[in-house]
Amino acid sequence: MLYMDYAATAPMYDEVIGVMTEVMKSHFGNPSSLHKLGLEAEQLVSRSRETIANALCCDPNEIRFTSGGTESNNLAIRGAAYRYRSRGNHLITSSIEHASVYETFRKLEEEGFQVTYLPVDATGQIRLSDLEQALTNETILVSVMHVNNEVGRIQPIEAIGAMLRDRPKTLFHVDAVQAIGKLPVDPKRHGIDLMSFAAHKLRGPKGIGFLYCRRGVELQPLLFGGGQEEGLRSGTENVPAVVGMAKAVRMAVQEQPSFAAHTARLRSRLTEGIRQIPELLLNGSNRPEDTAPHIVHFSFPGMKSEVLVHALEQHGIYVSTRSACSSGAEKPSRVLSAMGADPAVAVSGIRLSYSLQQTEDDADRFCRVLKQLVEELKPAMAGKNERR
Numbered sequence: 001m002l003y004m005d006y007a008a009t010a011p012m013y014d015e016v017i018g019v020m021t022e023v024m025k026s027h028f029g030n031p032s033s034l035h036k037l038g039l040e041a042e043q044l045v046s047r048s049r050e051t052i053a054n055a056l057c058c059d060p061n062e063i064r065f066t067s068g069g070t071e072s073n074n075l076a077i078r079g080a081a082y083r084y085r086s087r088g089n090h091l092i093t094s095s096i097e098h099a100s101v102y103e104t105f106r107k108l109e110e111e112g113f114q115v116t117y118l119p120v121d122a123t124g125q126i127r128l129s130d131l132e133q134a135l136t137n138e139t140i141l142v143s144v145m146h147v148n149n150e151v152g153r154i155q156p157i158e159a160i161g162a163m164l165r166d167r168p169k170t171l172f173h174v175d176a177v178q179a180i181g182k183l184p185v186d187p188k189r190h191g192i193d194l195m196s197f198a199a200h201k202l203r204g205p206k207g208i209g210f211l212y213c214r215r216g217v218e219l220q221p222l223l224f225g226g227g228q229e230e231g232l233r234s235g236t237e238n239v240p241a242v243v244g245m246a247k248a249v250r251m252a253v254q255e256q257p258s259f260a261a262h263t264a265r266l267r268s269r270l271t272e273g274i275r276q277i278p279e280l281l282l283n284g285s286n287r288p289e290d291t292a293p294h295i296v297h298f299s300f301p302g303m304k305s306e307v308l309v310h311a312l313e314q315h316g317i318y319v320s321t322r323s324a325c326s327s328g329a330e331k332p333s334r335v336l337s338a339m340g341a342d343p344a345v346a347v348s349g350i351r352l353s354y355s356l357q358q359t360e361d362d363a364d365r366f367c368r369v370l371k372q373l374v375e376e377l378k379p380a381m382a383g384k385n386e387r388r
């Protein structure tokens with residue numbers, strides 16, 4: 001089997017499974033309980049918070065646990081929009097955000113907020129001049145992702161942070177789910193107020209994540225109850241998952257330089273192989289420094305992505321059509337469409353995403369199988385094209 005769908009989810013580190021099993025067996029207390037078992041669980045949670053804060057060079061109080069990337073994004077965006085509504089009614093995001101950001105803004109729009117969706121260029125990047133023009137005295141939040149989950153395009157978050165520095169009324173949120181462990185992530189240095197993370201994209205458990213919330217930024221909670229996480233996120237902490245996530249974050253941030261170097265080698269092998277198949281089209285930027293190294297995205301124009309996904313599966317190779325959360329539907333990709341791709345390209349995208357576990361031989365094997373499949377599938381497509 002060749003798993004190349006790491007951007008959808010990643011297998012857990014053995015060390016993470018080990019530590020979580022230990023916590024589930026031996027430290028099952030509720031962190032809010034007053035007795036010894038509760039105290040023990042509470043200490044595990046606060047030690048995990050410190051581990052994560054160290055990895056991000058921030059204060060433990062700036063880390064709030066959530067149920068994952070989706071909740072972190074909802075909490076940051078809805079929480080800021082409603083908390084600061086009295087300052088202004090205008091929000092800015094990009095047209096290529098993950099569904100958990102995009103749909104949250106759509107909902108806020110329905111609820112009366114004014115939202116600007118920044119366009120992107122053909123490589124999938126927003127333009128700073130568009131952002132500058134969109135900013136008004138009413139703008140209370142800008143939300144732009146660090147690494148796009150579909151094509152891997154890196155957004156200019158450092159420059160956005162710098163642009164917003166002298167606008168204290170405007171908060172800056174970044175969805176960094178696809179960035180941590182792949183690129184250096186440093187919210188303080190980059191002028192970020194809110195930053196979302198999920199554990200399962202970096203080989204931690206599913207259903208757990210966290211939000212970096214800069215000291216001084218207040219959010220309206222989404223959940224009310226026992227007042228955990230300083231009142232921001234009520235509900236008994238998922239102690240084993242929190243501990244597992246902290247271990248995964250520490251390991252992923254430690255191995256980030258070798259991850260980046262290794263996956264960059266895989267990327268050049270893969271893109272070289274794909275370029276040799278004339279029927280295929282690489283999506284996104286050609287410049288390696290523009291894209292996170294763990295994602296390669298291409299289209300087989302005219303061939304629905306689902307067909308190629310299942311054909312590859314027959315060879316034990318697992319890839320995605322786009323983000324796992326929106327696949328299934330045969331609609332053109334919102335991200336590729338925003339990049340100006342024509343519909344034949346936007347319905348035929350394939351995302352490869354990989355990690356330290358894959359080798360250059362794996363990349364070569366993938367390219368061989370792909371070449372063979374394109375040859376096999378081509379005749380079926382030629383028939384269709386004639387009818388167009």
Ligand SMILES: *Cc1c(COP(=O)(O)O)cnc(C)c1O
Binds near residue numbers: 177178198199
């Ligand atoms: C996966 C992903 C999310 C959602 O995270 P979940 O933990 O699956 O809810 C959000 N943003 C990006 C960029 C992602 O890749």
